[in-house]
Amino acid sequence: MNRQQIIEQIRKKGTFLCVGLDTDIKKIPEHLLTEEDPMFAFNKAIIDATAPYCVAYKPNTAFYESRGTEGWQTLERTVNYLRTNYPDHFIIADAKRGDIGNTSSLYARAFFENMGVDAITVAPYMGFDSVKPFMDYEGKWVILLALTSNPGSRDFQFLTDMTGTRLFEHVLETAQKWGTTENLMFVVGATQGAMFAEVRRVAPRSFLLVPGVGAQGGSLEEVAKWGMTPECGLLVNSSRGIIYASSGTDFADAAAAEARKLRDHMTILLSTYGVI
Amino acid sequence: MNRQQIIEQIRKKGTFLCVGLDTDIKKIPEHLLTEEDPMFAFNKAIIDATAPYCVAYKPNTAFYESRGTEGWQTLERTVNYLRTNYPDHFIIADAKRGDIGNTSSLYARAFFENMGVDAITVAPYMGFDSVKPFMDYEGKWVILLALTSNPGSRDFQFLTDMTGTRLFEHVLETAQKWGTTENLMFVVGATQGAMFAEVRRVAPRSFLLVPGVGAQGGSLEEVAKWGMTPECGLLVNSSRGIIYASSGTDFADAAAAEARKLRDHMTILLSTYGVI
Numbered sequence: 001m002n003r004q005q006i007i008e009q010i011r012k013k014g015t016f017l018c019v020g021l022d023t024d025i026k027k028i029p030e031h032l033l034t035e036e037d038p039m040f041a042f043n044k045a046i047i048d049a050t051a052p053y054c055v056a057y058k059p060n061t062a063f064y065e066s067r068g069t070e071g072w073q074t075l076e077r078t079v080n081y082l083r084t085n086y087p088d089h090f091i092i093a094d095a096k097r098g099d100i101g102n103t104s105s106l107y108a109r110a111f112f113e114n115m116g117v118d119a120i121t122v123a124p125y126m127g128f129d130s131v132k133p134f135m136d137y138e139g140k141w142v143i144l145l146a147l148t149s150n151p152g153s154r155d156f157q158f159l160t161d162m163t164g165t166r167l168f169e170h171v172l173e174t175a176q177k178w179g180t181t182e183n184l185m186f187v188v189g190a191t192q193g194a195m196f197a198e199v200r201r202v203a204p205r206s207f208l209l210v211p212g213v214g215a216q217g218g219s220l221e222e223v224a225k226w227g228m229t230p231e232c233g234l235l236v237n238s239s240r241g242i243i244y245a246s247s248g249t250d251f252a253d254a255a256a257a258e259a260r261k262l263r264d265h266m267t268i269l270l271s272t273y274g275v276i
Numbered sequence: 277m278n279r280q281q282i283i284e285q286i287r288k289k290g291t292f293l294c295v296g297l298d299t300d301i302k303k304i305p306e307h308l309l310t311e312e313d314p315m316f317a318f319n320k321a322i323i324d325a326t327a328p329y330c331v332a333y334k335p336n337t338a339f340y341e342s343r344g345t346e347g348w349q350t351l352e353r354t355v356n357y358l359r360t361n362y363p364d365h366f367i368i369a370d371a372k373r374g375d376i377g378n379t380s381s382l383y384a385r386a387f388f389e390n391m392g393v394d395a396i397t398v399a400p401y402m403g404f405d406s407v408k409p410f411m412d413y414e415g416k417w418v419i420l421l422a423l424t425s426n427p428g429s430r431d432f433q434f435l436t437d438m439t440g441t442r443l444f445e446h447v448l449e450t451a452q453k454w455g456t457t458e459n460l461m462f463v464v465g466a467t468q469g470a471m472f473a474e475v476r477r478v479a480p481r482s483f484l485l486v487p488g489v490g491a492q493g494g495s496l497e498e499v500a501k502w503g504m505t506p507e508c509g510l511l512v513n514s515s516r517g518i519i520y521a522s523s524g525t526d527f528a529d530a531a532a533a534e535a536r537k538l539r540d541h542m543t544i545l546l547s548t549y550g551v552i
Contacts (some may be wrong), residue, residue, distance in 0.1 A: 063379075103339075110343075151405050174432075259335070
């Protein structure tokens with residue numbers, strides 16, 4: 001999916017919501033455990049219920065890997081289900097990969113060729129040759145960690161050099177020399193609040209993937225206020241707040257209701273800031 | 277495996293070699309392709325041939341993930357084979373993972389509980405809570421990226437703050453507050469040459485996992501000269517130079533010969549620097 005298609009979907013549906021498929025076997029409704037592949041049954045129901053209210057899905061690979069080979073099968077099955085039934089939704093593998101050049105190429109092959117996702121999250125620590133192989137795929141995206149939503153983001157990301165530039169700003173600046181606004185997004189946590197303004201100074205047009213709204217405490221209002229561009233430029237992720245809205249048999253309806261609420265709020269914000 | 281056991285193995289066998297199982301289906305000998313699981317057949321033969329000359333094995337997960345579910349099966353099978361037949365060898369999952377706290381816990385579960393490796397490589401960018409969950413397992417190790425072997429290591433790892441401290445030094449210093457020399461190692465690339473002296477200033481006793489000898493151009497002599505401690509403190513990895521020493525039916529013998537050569541060299545270095 002290219003940039004223009006993402007923007008069109010956002011405008012058409014009045015939402016920039018990404019639903020995080022952080023599917024934990026220990027948290028899904030009990031009645032699904034008798035299914036052949038309970039995690040897939042859960043994902044399928046969540047997807048069918050929330051698709052009208054979001055433009056993207058983001059399975060986090062950790063949840064699938066923690067189930068070994070079976071989990072990988074579930075992940076492949078989920079991506080395949082999305083690809084087939086919801087071709088207009090953007091699919092992000094939240095994998096936070098990154099290795100030396102020839103090895104990153106293999107991760108790119110795993111996620112872009114075999115699994116067929118649109119985007120993958122990548123960690124920047126190893127620099128250019130660890131990121132570039134993911135950019136060699138037409139129509140695919142790298143989503144590079146810049147400023148993350150967790151407490152540990154304070155440990156290294158704010159390290160300041162002699163010129164007053166912080167590490168996350170270096171990452172934003174440097175990576176834009178490797179990629180373009182057509183194949184490179186950044187992760188900026190919703191918990192970073194006013195830092196969004198600083199991010200926008202360095203990356204005014206880039207799409208940002210924003211985790212941390214909801215369970216982690218970030219505010220959607222604030223993210224839109226500081227981070228939204230005339231083309232929206234945001235994909236705001238919510239995982240737990242949507243997918244675990246209920247642990248009963250009504251889990252899919254409850255997820256839809258939460259996603260709809262966010263969509264409604266997002267439509268207002270898109271309108272307020274002149275995107276639609 | 278604990279620190280003392282690793283040191284004992286190194287002294288007993290006169291080697292600090294780690295064999296990297298970067299098993300690429302496109303590079304393994306043709307005659308193996310008729311096997312039910314060609315990558316496992318390759319790994320098994322390489323392991324049996326090289327076990328006397330090394331103390332550790334390091335499968336890089338990218339090579340297995342690039343084969344999807346099948347590849348994960350091969351990885352699990354390989355770790356299982358090692359665990360069962362070579363219980364004194366240290367097993368490193370070279371996965372370069374790292375995510376927010378609750379998600380890193382799932383990666384830890386995947387690799388430590390389910391797969392049963394001894395150690396996992398972790399990327400430091402997300403800080404404390406992304407690393408700590410891997411340290412909560414008794415007898416298991418985090419191997420944190422500090423100074424990597426690839427050209428991209430120059431992009432961010434050498435960023436210098438107001439006090440003259442570089443990012444990789446911050447990582448070394450900060451992470452030692454989270455873990456100990458009993459559960460935390462660092463990745464320092466062999467290509468970094470004299471930088472080893474700087475690493476040793478900040479982390480005098482930590483074990484270092486050293487990739488980049490051989491194909492990537494690092495020198496074993498130099499690594500030992502600057503990096504070796506009275507307890508060795510080094511695990512030097514070689515992947516391609518060993519496992520692809522021959523592409524014929526003699527691949528395992530050729531791998532053994534390369535591993536033996538490195539072992540012989542390592543024995544001399546261990547003796548020169550008074551470890552044995």
